[in-house]
Amino acid sequence: MRLAVHEWGDVSDVPLVCWHALGPDPSGADLAAAAPVLAGAGFRVLAVDGPGFGRSRLLPAEGYRLAALVAALRDLVDERELDRPVLMGHSWGGAVAVRYSGAHPDDVRALVLLDGGHIDYGSLSGVSRDRRADEWVEEARARDSRRAEARGRAMSGLTEPVSPAWPVLTAHEVPTLLLLATKPPHVEQNRAHIGRFEAAVPHADVRWVEGAGHGLLDDAGPPLHDEIATWLVEQAL
Numbered sequence: 001m002r003l004a005v006h007e008w009g010d011v012s013d014v015p016l017v018c019w020h021a022l023g024p025d026p027s028g029a030d031l032a033a034a035a036p037v038l039a040g041a042g043f044r045v046l047a048v049d050g051p052g053f054g055r056s057r058l059l060p061a062e063g064y065r066l067a068a069l070v071a072a073l074r075d076l077v078d079e080r081e082l083d084r085p086v087l088m089g090h091s092w093g094g095a096v097a098v099r100y101s102g103a104h105p106d107d108v109r110a111l112v113l114l115d116g117g118h119i120d121y122g123s124l125s126g127v128s129r130d131r132r133a134d135e136w137v138e139e140a141r142a143r144d145s146r147r148a149e150a151r152g153r154a155m156s157g158l159t160e161p162v163s164p165a166w167p168v169l170t171a172h173e174v175p176t177l178l179l180l181a182t183k184p185p186h187v188e189q190n191r192a193h194i195g196r197f198e199a200a201v202p203h204a205d206v207r208w209v210e211g212a213g214h215g216l217l218d219d220a221g222p223p224l225h226d227e228i229a230t231w232l233v234e235q236a237l
Contacts, residue, residue, distance in 0.1 A: 001063060001072040004055035006031070006047045009039030014109065015085035016043040016232070017077065019093030020050060021116070021214070022154055024146045027054030030090075034217050034225040041229035043086065048076065050092070052150025061133035064150075064157035070100045077107070086232060090114035091214065092154055095121070095162050102165025105172035110235045112228060113178045114216050115186060118197040122159035124189070129159040166200035175235040176204040177228070183213040205231070 006028040016038060020026045028047030035045045051072070052058035062068065073096060077085060086109045089097030094116020101108045111117075122129040137152030169176055178197070180190045190208075198206060207227075212219035 001051060001059060001068065001075070002056070003051070003072055003076055004028070004049040005076070006035075006049075006054075007045065008035040009044040011044055013039070013042050013044040015080075015082040016045050016088060017073070017082065017085045018045065018047040018088040019073070019090070019096045020047065020053070021091035021093060021114075022151050024144045024151075025053075026050075026147075029054065031217070033221075034228070037222070037225040037229050038232070041233050043229075043232065046076075046080070046082075046085075048073070050150070050154065052153070053147060058150055059153070061153045061156060064133075064153040066095060066099045066157055066160045066162070069096045069157070070103055073100050074104065084109040086110045086112065088112040088114070088228075089116055090216070091116040092158060094118070095158055098162045098165050098169070101174055102162075102168040105168050105174055108174055110175040110232060111169070111177070112232070113176065115179065115181045115190070115214050117162055118178055118180075119189065119193045120161040120163050122161060127159060131156065131159075163196070163200065166197065169201050170203060173203060176201060177231050177235075178204050178206045179216055179224070179228075180206065180208050181212055181214050181216060181219075182208050182210055183219075186214045 020030050027049045031047040038045050049056040087097040094113040098117035133156040136156040140152035141148035
């Protein structure tokens with residue numbers, strides 16, 4: 001698996017790797033508004049196109065298992081010779097970032113989670129871990145035909161738990177910032193499940209972003225971009 005990457009900043013700066021959320025047609029380009037702020041704060045920003053999105057090619061269903069995505073991200077880190085990168089993940093990307101940090105905690109400088117990585121999606125009401133990937137694809141296609149194969153296969157992979165990685169974050173004291181949506185429908189889901197994450201990762205800095213839905217970076221805009229950059233400078237430089 002090879003991942004296309006969008007880049008900002010100087011190659012000598014602290015590396016920051018971001019993985020995007022799911023949606024009708026997302027990609028690493030979704031970080032374009034926030035990336036210059038992060039680059040200006042001293043970070044080399046690399047935003048990946050997940051498989052089947054942007055310029056990265058579609059993979060078979062097994063390529064969307066979280067372990068496979070973690071392995072692909074590790075290959076990217078090694079190929080680019082990124083020294084202890086900051087990981088940022090939005091929704092789907094948050095799950096990948098948490099699982100990566102659980103597998104390689106000493107190689108992660110800090111972790112920024114955007115409304116993701118704090119819930120085991122497969123444990124939510126109405127979500128069946130027994131559904132086949134092709135069933136997820138058909139459901140995705142019924143909602144929006146764009147990138148339906150990639151979206152459905154990614155949703156199937158998201159039914160794998162992320163919570164086993166949480167105690168690793170605590171044991172290795174990985175600096176963690178979790179930003180949460182405060183608008184429906186995600187706010188209700190967050191309120192119902194955040195306690196389990198906070199109990200497992202008590203050192204995490206959990207912040208509720210007022211007036212923001214699941215698309216945190218777009219909804220909150222520049223003030224949130226600055227807030228993330230400030231937190232990262234305090235933790236990672």
